[in-house]
Amino acid sequence: MEYRVDDRSLTPEGFLAFVDQVWPGEYDVEKTRSALARTLNITARDSGQLVGCLRILTDGCFFGTITELLVLPAYQRRGIGSRLLQLAGEHTPTRLYFGAQPGAEGFYEKNGCRRSLPSYMIEPQEDGAP
Secondary structure (H helix, E strand, C coil), rough: EEEEECCCCHHHHHHHHHHHHHCCCCCHHHHHHHHHHHCCEEEEECEEEEEEEEEEEEEECCCEEEEEEEEEEECCCCCCCHHHHHHHHHCCCCCEEEECCCHHHHHHHCCCCCCCCCCCCCCCEEECCC
């Protein structure tokens, strides 16, 4: 398994083909290109094939978040997600705050993450909304 920190070879097309195997959906290539350019992308590759990815968004000083940690289903439970988390901890300039999918809490706690603040979100307002 090859791990790459700040993987500049990650293309939106390749990333979306990978994501669609984990979270199928309708994704925009140009928005994905912009998103990938704004994050530190740590990848896991098996013979060049993208099998895992963790993305960090940070201001570089005070705050960082893991936007997602994804591993292909066929590669889960092999330590890839754990290694990606370890590399995130080694290469982040800040503390990382992130939410966990329900049921995944044990994975994060097993990997030394501790519970922190609860998570909230604000949806963008549509034009003309009060």
